[in-house]
Amino acid sequence: MENFIVSARKYRPTQFDSVVGQSHITTTLKNAIKSNHLAQAFLFCGPRGVGKTTCARILAKTINCENIGNDGEACGTCPSCQSFQDNTSLTIHELDAASNNSVDDIRNLIDQVRYPPQRGRYKIYIIDEVHMLSAAAFNAFLKTLEEPPSYAIFILATTEKHKILPTILSRCQIFDFNRIQWKDMADHLANIAQKENIQAEPSALELIAIKADGGLRDALSMFDLNVTFSTDNALRHKDVLENLHILDSDYYVSLTNHLIQQNHVETLVLLDEIMRKGFDGQQFISGFMEHLRNLLFAKDPQTLALMEISDETRAKFKQQAELTSTSFLLSAMNICSTCESNYKSAKNARLHLELCLLKINYLPSVYQLATEGGTGKKPEPQAKSAGATTQTTVSTPPAIEVTAAPVTETPVAVSEPAPATVPTPAPTPAAEEPKPQAKPVTQIPAAGLSGLRSSKSVIKPKAQEDEVKEQAVANDFNNQDFDSAKLLGVWNEIAQKFKDANLINKFVMMDRPIELIDTVAHIKVENEVQVQHFNEQLRMEVLGTLRERLQNYAIDIVLDVTIQENGDKKLLYTQSDKYDFLVQKHPILGELKQKLGLDHEF
Known part of the structure; x- marks a missing residue:
């Protein structure tokens, strides 16, 4: 021999x-x-x-x-x-x-x-x-x-x-030295097959070249192996798939079609067929993620040219990419990546894999639900997380207009922006939000602007009210009617709760004049310090208690600062007030502040 x-x-x-x-x-x-x-x-x-x-x-x-x-x-x-x-x-x-x-x-x-x-x-x-x-x-x-x-x-x-x-x-x-391109390797294998009188299918040689991953010696070793496998000195694509134990790309194409159509039955049946053929689950999910990546690349001609595949396969990817959205592909790749990371540590790996495919299967339904639950406008595609949960669309609160005005004896309203609008499925008339034009515009005297350190104290509570709004969704927006007397009774109960907790809480809560306009409770306070303290310390708890006790989640609270006359005595003093008072009695404090570079704000 x-x-x-x-x-x-x-x-x-x-x-x-x-x-x-x-x-x-x-x-x-x-x-x-x-x-x-x-x-x-x-x-x-x-x-x-x-x-x-x-x-x-x-x-x-x-x-x-x-x-x-x-x-x-x-x-x-x-x-x-x-x-x-x-x-x-x-x-x-x-x-x-x-x-x-x-x-x-x-x-x-x-x-x-x-x-x-x-x-x-x-x-x-x-x-x-x-x-x-x-x-x-x-x-x-x-x-x-x-x-x-x-x-x-x-x-x-x-x-x-x-x-x-x-x-x-x-x-x-x-x-x-660079990795050898698969096209160069396929051409080299074709020349060897011609010299050895081997009938080789071009797709079989391309598959061997791609599997070699840039190493020509590996490609030649696989070439010899598959030639030995055949009995008639021929090299076929089907035999190469079986001999090298490679999952055919047609399985990934069929699986993607089932997922697009949300056919979970065919998806699970196809997965069972793949597993019965002896393919490893982690290898399958890794290959499927690569298939999704190629579909994403096929959506643009520039990235399509980067794919190391034949022209025939490139055309198949381009055709299927037109049936999928970018958000679907990104979310599916994210889910597959999480599944691949946790596959080895999972006790029931098969169930872990099935759950991954089912999540991807119902991604279109999640997008549709998010679109229908919004304001009627189709949202921009976004990559979903592994859980692919639906998020509530929240509109941006209106901007606050602040204007300087001369000091007057009439009360000037200081209002909070209305809470973020939560979409409601056909709310009752009692649960309607106040109209935008009815919201008061903030006007603060020039002398009182120094008392407001920043706008963060006004905006911060609004960002925290999302949790309260989510509770409104959970209660199906079944808002109950209420009047001023009922509101005042509940307010007094809440104020009694804070009476002994903190002295400043007592000043802010006790004996407050309340005016009810629609579902907005206007509370009168003496100065901006009380506004800031209420927003930072009390607003969320008070507002949540009011909505729960009155069974109406459209309630909002607006604090109105009443400008006092010159002869009135302030109930609370800012740091600037205290400093000015002490400097009048002891002028040496002003000199010490300048020499030592001190600050009375802390």
Whole structure:
């Protein structure tokens, strides 16, 4: 029986032009040989199976060739080339650093470097997997690598460049090898199939090339495996899928169609068929997430061109991408990512996978529900979380108008913005919100503007009222009617609760004049300090209690500041009031404040 030689060895390139997918490397090396600008140390780095060792051997053979062509290629017929091809060359030495990584091995190599070559101009040393050398071996190699004899050239190859000492890197001319494109690999496999008289389907070769993930040696190994699998010396797409245990992309296409149509029965049946064929659940969800990513890329011609797939497959993705929305794809990818992360730790992995698909299945219903529950306008597509829960649409509260006015003896209203509007399914007339034009405009005297430190105290409670509004949704907006007397009774009960809790609470709550306009309770207070304290400390609790006791969630509270006459006595004083009073009695306080840079606000 004739000895079988694997394709990776049988069709290993022997010239620079036959190297696949590394034209930027081969062109540079050929030009360096033709111009005689050769470095004394080369470092070839890159992933496995991309041609590092192959290029090192071609470079070593070409350097010592006695009849180099005008294109920088070795002749292949001179004694030096023949001895290299027969593995009998005495000028080219190859060392495997993975098994010869000690200091003694490097010392033996250094001893050999001292002797010039018997034939040819150069003595070449190829050290493969150089990152496996120990730190001591690297240090012993430094001096020779930096100042080698004129006839010595070192070619180092590694897959892990980051493990090599910087002192070694600085002494080498570095070449970075790229992953080989799947189209180049598919063409190379087609040439080999033609030479071997193998009937190969283009889709089968493309599948092998994509599965190899940039490594030509892996692609050749899978090619030999599938050729051996077939009985009639043919290579079919169906056989490659079965032999390499790859889930066909048609399953992902069918699954996506079921999810778009919200057909959860067919979705679960298809998942069961996939699992019965022996595919791992985590591998399936990872492949499905990749399919969703390709659909997202297929929505735009620029990103569609980035996909490493055939033109036929690209057209299929483009067709299905038109049936999906961007928000659906993003939400589905997010759910799949969470499922993939938690798959191994799940006790019932199959149920975890089914739940993931069911969440994706009902994403269109969630979007439709969110649209119908809003203001009638279709919301902008947004990526949903793993739970894909519906959120209540809240309108933006109106802006507050603040104008300066001269001090008058008439009361000036200080109002809060109305709470955020929550959409209601056909509310009763009693639950209608106050009309925007009925809301009072804030007018604050110029003398009272200093009492308001910032607008945060007014806006902050409004942001917190979302929880109260959600409670309104839970109670189906069954608002009850009430009058001023009932409101005053409940208010007094709440005020009695705060009577002994805090002195300032007592001043704010007790004996307050209340005026009811529609469902808005207008409370009169003496100054802005009380407004700020109520908004920060009491508003949420008081407003929530009122709505619960009166069974009406449209109630709102507006504080009206009554400007006092000059002879009235203030009930509460601000920090500025206290400071001004003390400065009048003790002027030295003002001097101390300026000299020490103090501030009375705290």
